[in-house]
Amino acid sequence: MSGTLSEAEAAAELERLAADIARHDDLYHRQDAPEISDAEYDALVRRNREIEAQFPDLIRPDSPSRRVGATAAETFAKSQHGEPMLSLDNVFGPEEFAEFAARIRRFLGLSAEETLAFVAEPKIDGLSINLLYEKGRFIRGATRGDGLVGEDVTANLRTLKDLPLRLKGPHPERIEIRGEVFLEKADFLAFRDAQQALLDSGKRVVVPANPRNAAAGSLRQKDAAITASRPLKLFAYAMGAASEPVAETHHAWLKRLEDWGFDVNPLSKKLPDEHAAEAFQAAMGEQRAGLAYDIDGVVYKLDRIDWQRRLGFVGRAPRWAVAWKFPAEQATTKLIAIEIQVGRTGALTPRAVMEPVNVGGVVVRHATLHNEDEIARKDVRIGDTVILQRAGDVIPQIVSVVLEKRPADAQPFVPLTECPICHSHAVRDGDDVVRRCTGGLICPAQTVERLKHFVSRRAMDIEGLGEENIQRLYDEELLRSPADIFRLAAHAERMRQWEGWGAKSKKPEEAKKVPNLLAAIEARRRVPLERFIFALGIRRIGEQNAKLLARHYVSFPHWREKMIAARVIGSEEREELGSIQGIGPAIATELVEFFAEPRNLAALDDLAGQVTPEDATGSGAADSAFAGKxxxxxxxxxxxxxxxxxxxxxxxxxxxxxxxxxxxxxxxxxxxxxxxxxxxxxxxxxxxxxxxxxxxxxxx
Ligand SMILES: NC(=O)c1ccc[n+]([C@@H]2O[C@H](COP(=O)([O-])OP(=O)(O)OC[C@H]3O[C@@H](n4cnc5c(N)ncnc54)[C@H](O)[C@@H]3O)[C@@H](O)[C@H]2O)c1
Ligand SMILES: [Zn+2]
The missing domain is CATH 3.40.50.10190 (BRCT domain)
Known part of the structure; x- marks a missing residue:
């Protein structure tokens, strides 16, 4: 409680909060990878504000209550905004909104007869950008940054389909237009899953926590081609500096934006007075779950621009606009079970199964529990009554357990040591929070993914065996393991009967599909050892490590033999493996775990019966000083x-x-x-x- 703080304690805490909040701002705004939830962050900000209210003399020049966002990252050129880009104050209920409107009336000295019209706009949780147009052409675009100077992301913005490169119709000589860049829910989920899969396979990527981080991460790329590949959307909603006045009301101004070719959120609406806000807020709350994108509230902006000018700004937010946030949607239900899902890359993820419950208009049966550490931290047990929440995120989370309602027979969660699908060992390595199935080559949950990797261009490079065909062959039960690929010839006739696979096709390229495929497979019966190792898809064994292993062990039988021996901790072979430059103990462990699963070994030997890995050769063996010596x-x-x-x-x-x-x-x-x-x-x-x-x- 700040009430009991001495002045010295308050100063110390403000200093700590300034540093903490700055760090979280950096993680959130610059790295797109927050460490804490928005609710936790908001609590820090609130605490800071409370102490400052009590000790106004102690307000620091670097106080979070005076700052917006974070300074622009060094990776981008800096771009100064013509007018500052600020944040928004929040309100959480009708009384607070009424107080906001009353403050405006007081400030402007308006009588009760004067009506205050507002424009209501859904608040999408994306990132705001500033677009500069000169002579109607898009010149420069920047992120908000610290509100004054943002990051120049012009090239990235040019890849957005919704961004007009030229304004249609008459326009001021020079104008700044602001809007929100965001991802729709479905696009966010697909992107998050794809990033998770990359992470599982050992790539260093960020798995975005929410659509806002995903959108920000996608826009803030050094390579604009990556931005182009992400389905970013843009709604325009505000104006910055302009060489001449454009409209007298915000509503008219939104119309101009549409005329110029921008998308304006069609749910934006002009409200006749402040009393209409409550009904609008309720209506949006009801529509929320069905929208293609996530919204966390509604922004209400005073319609008259001359009044906006007079009101101006206080601190980090305008006096004439406010974000009325939705309450986090919570519900209470009973946890029936914790089931384990095995991802395509072998990650075991616990998932709560609950008695169905309505959370903010959506019936929820499952919630993610992320990993076993989180279950332990929240002390979630089977049989518990839990509080569920859908906040900014699309996926519901378990916030906490209602301990008073814990039944005597509530069961603590016991992590599985076996994959529930293939019964291989499930292990956690080092400080990895994720438990994984080690049955890479045999686990059905991972099969299709492994096969895709196996045939991919940098691995076995089998032409004509794309993702779709792999899935088809898997569904038809012709493919279960990599070795099966080399036995497909026996099923040629059957494959030719499938739609688009030859027998019934008129197109010449389809008629030859099966023979071409089989020829491509035959051509890969001999491959360099390094490709063979890489194709196995062992975690952390990317191309580079596969090359190191191939160079070190030279032949497949030699490598195989050494890997089997290396299963013994402390063995000479284990030491040798760990000491190969570039490999190291962590990667050694992954390899050893792969070989420790007997069925992986069986699948490997089955494959080696079909494919001959060629011994690794140095560059130019023939002309080396040692040839024949x-x-x-x-x-x-x-x-x-x-x-x-x-x-x-x-x-x-x-x-x-x-x-x-x-x-x-x-x-x-x-x-x-x-x-x-x-x-x-x-x-x-x-x-x-x-x-x-x-x-x-x-x-x-
Ligand atoms: N978890 C963390 O570590 C962490 C760190 C920093 C910030 N945050 C979160 O970020 C938020 C604070 O960020 P903020 O300062 O951008 O405030 P904000 O997101 O609450 O409000 C301002 C933003 O609203 C957006 N917006 C959407 N629709 C709009 C519309 N129609 N008109 C105007 N603006 C619109 C704009 O991007 C604008 O910048 C909080 O929710 C906070 O919890 C979290
Ligand atoms: Zn498995």
């Missing part, structure tokens, strides 16, 4: 193991022997070398230091 290693090498060095030499065409004789061409002398080095000198055999060996062998 006999070499001996002695002493301890510091940059690679003896095994690796021998493998490299063999790959370069050398014959590696153990003892030095007159037939020896080179002796590579490591540290603490003994008699062999002496013998080489005695016989006049060339010796190389480790460094010379590396450079002649062409190792980095």
């Amino acid at each position: 006999t070499v001996v290693f002695t002493g301890t090498l510091t940059t690679m193991t003896r095994d690796e060095a021998e493998a490299v030499a063999e790959r370069l065409g050398a014959k590696v022997t153990k003892s030095v004789s007159k037939k020896t061409d080179f002796v590579i002398v490591g540290a603490d070398a003994g008699s062999k080095a002496a013998k080489a000198t005695e016989l006049g055999v060339a010796t190389l230091t480790e460094e010379e060996w590396r450079s002649q062998a062409g190792i980095d």
Whole structure:
């Protein structure tokens, strides 16, 4: 409670809050990756405001109550707005709204007879942008940034279909137009799932927490082509600096925006006076669930622009507009079970199954529980009564448990150690919060995804086996594992009977579909070892790591054998694997887990019966200094193991022997070398230091 704070304590807390809030602003606005929920963030802001109200002398120059957003990120050129872009004050109910309207009346000295018309606009949770048009052409576009200076995202904005590059009809010489860039709910969900899948497969991507972060992340890309690939939408709703007045009311101004070719939210409406707001708010609340996009409230803007000018701004928000936020939609229900879903990439995600309940117009049966740590943190047990919430996010969350209603037989959640689908081990690694199925090659939940990866261009590169065809072959039960691909020839006749697959087709390219496909498959019976390893889709084994493994182990049988031995913690092979430069212990663990599942190994061997991985070869083995030469290693090498060095030499065409004789061409002398080095000198055999060996062998 701020009531009990001493002045020194208040100052210290304000300092801490300023720093904390600035950090969360940065995470939210610049990195599009908030660490805390909006409700938690809003609580910090409220706390700051309360203390400031009590100790006005302590208000800091960097106080969050004076700032908007966050400064522009360095990655973008800076763009100064012609007029500041501010935030909006919030109200949460009819009394607060009435107070807002009364303040306007007081400020303007209006009599009770004077009517206050407003324009109501749904508040979409996206990000606001400022668009500069000169002579009717789109010149520059920027994010809000800190309100004065934003990030120049012109190239990205040009990719938005809704953004007119030229204004239609008459227009001022120079004008700033503002609007909201956002993603629709369905597009957000698809995008979030795709990002999650990438994350699961070991890619470093951000999974957006809500549509706003997703929209902001999509727009704030260095590569505009990425922005272009995201279905961003734009509604225009305001004006910044303009070279001449455009309209006398906000409503007329929205009409001009439409004339110029912008989309204006069709739900925006002019209200005759402040008393119409409550009904509008209620109507939007009812429509909310059915809208294609998420809204978190309604923005009410005073219609008369001359009055807006007189009212101006206070702090970080205009006096003439307000955001009336919807209350977070909550409901109470009973948790019946926690089921585990296995994602396409093997992530096990707990999901709450509840007695159906209506939350803000949507019947909810399931809620995400994210991961087992979250279940533990909220102490959610099966049989509990829980409070559900749909806030800004589309997906309901469990906020908390009603402990008073916990039945005596409520069951704590016990994490599964087995995949519920394929019964392979399910493991959590290091500080990863996600538990994963290790049955990569055999888990039905992951099969289609693995097969797609297996045939993809950078992996086995089997032409004609696109996603659709993989799915079809899977649905027809011809494909279950990678090896099955190489047995498809036996089903050629059956495949030809499918619609569009040949027999019934008139188009020549369809008639040849099956033979072409089978030929493409045959062509891949031999592939470089590194592609083969990469194609297996083992977590964290991307192209680069596959290459390192192939180079180190050279042949498939050798690699396989070493991986099996490496299952033993502390074994020489495990150490060797972990010490390969670029691999390291974490990746070693992923590999070892893959090999620890016997059915993965069976699937791998099945595949190796169909495909022959070619030994890894160094660049230009034939013309290397070691081709056809006999070499001996002695002493301890510091940059690679003896095994690796021998493998490299063999790959370069050398014959590696153990003892030095007159037939020896080179002796590579490591540290603490003994008699062999002496013998080489005695016989006049060339010796190389480790460094010379590396450079002649062409190792980095
Ligand atoms: N979780 C976190 O760490 C974190 C950090 C910072 C901010 N936040 C959240 O961000 C919000 C504060 O951000 P804010 O300052 O942008 O305020 P705001 O989002 O509450 O309101 C201002 C914004 O509303 C948007 N808007 C939508 N429709 C509009 C319309 N028709 N007319 C005008 N504006 C419209 C614009 O983008 C504008 O910038 C809060 O909800 C806060 O919880 C969260
Ligand atoms: Zn599984």
